[in-house]
Amino acid sequence: MKYALVSGKKTEATKGSKGICPNCGSELTARCGPIRINHWTHTKSSNCDIWWENEKEWHRAWKNYYPDEWQEIIIPDVETGEKHIADVRTNHGLVIEFQHSHIDPEERNSRESFYKNMVWIVDGTRLKRDYLRFLKGQNNFRRTNKQGFFIVDFPDECFPSSWIGSKVPVLFDFRGLESIENLNDLRNYLYCLFPNQNNTEAIVAFVSHDSFIKNTINGDWFKKPQEPQKQVSKTTIQNKTNIRRRESSHYYDPQKGRYVKKRRF
Numbered sequence: 001m002k003y004a005l006v007s008g009k010k011t012e013a014t015k016g017s018k019g020i021c022p023n024c025g026s027e028l029t030a031r032c033g034p035i036r037i038n039h040w041t042h043t044k045s046s047n048c049d050i051w052w053e054n055e056k057e058w059h060r061a062w063k064n065y066y067p068d069e070w071q072e073i074i075i076p077d078v079e080t081g082e083k084h085i086a087d088v089r090t091n092h093g094l095v096i097e098f099q100h101s102h103i104d105p106e107e108r109n110s111r112e113s114f115y116k117n118m119v120w121i122v123d124g125t126r127l128k129r130d131y132l133r134f135l136k137g138q139n140n141f142r143r144t145n146k147q148g149f150f151i152v153d154f155p156d157e158c159f160p161s162s163w164i165g166s167k168v169p170v171l172f173d174f175r176g177l178e179s180i181e182n183l184n185d186l187r188n189y190l191y192c193l194f195p196n197q198n199n200t201e202a203i204v205a206f207v208s209h210d211s212f213i214k215n216t217i218n219g220d221w222f223k224k225p226q227e228p229q230k231q232v233s234k235t236t237i238q239n240k241t242n243i244r245r246r247e248s249s250h251y252y253d254p255q256k257g258r259y260v261k262k263r264r265f
Ligand SMILES: [Zn+2]
Pocket: 021, 022, 023, 024, 025, 026, 042, 046, 048, 049
């Protein structure tokens, strides 16, 4: 964690210091070394917040775009008494979670149900293949009548499958900690996959890092119309399903020079 309570105040880790965990109340020890970023760990093993992931620089860099008082916010569930630490919660009540490691859909779902008003920022640099798959997939994005918004067919062929079916916006960050000078490089954008997707179609928006940060800080994120689905023509989902079904049931036979049906054994 970035913060512990020291004399009741949110305090960053400095060598040799001790503090109190704002979530579970047990003792924290500062870890300040040459390899990992400065952070606090529980002195004794604890099951403080099962959703907590150890922070890497990417995670910390994102959090630091927001004011200190919005970072690592303890959010209790008044009914169950369950508590979790949100990476960032803005003044407008939006929770922003930064996810570097793999998450299984079940945990993703629980976190979305718990925080409700939230977005994910996903580290798209963890697996090289994720960006390559995105690059290939974005060639087939279809324009909508709203600038910067696209339709992606078969979102599972463009984005990691664990994020398909999310109930909240998921933004993929393929830039990571790199700074990329070429302004046309696609990694200079975040790609926001909107909810209400189905297996054959989803809406994706290009969002610059700066505008995402600015709009979540000033609250404009909520003012932007986020329902482009209503504006696009309903394409023939059934047809697309049929196309894919055909593709997976046939294979290309070079001797015959055409697609032939796969046999069942
Ligand atoms: Zn704790």
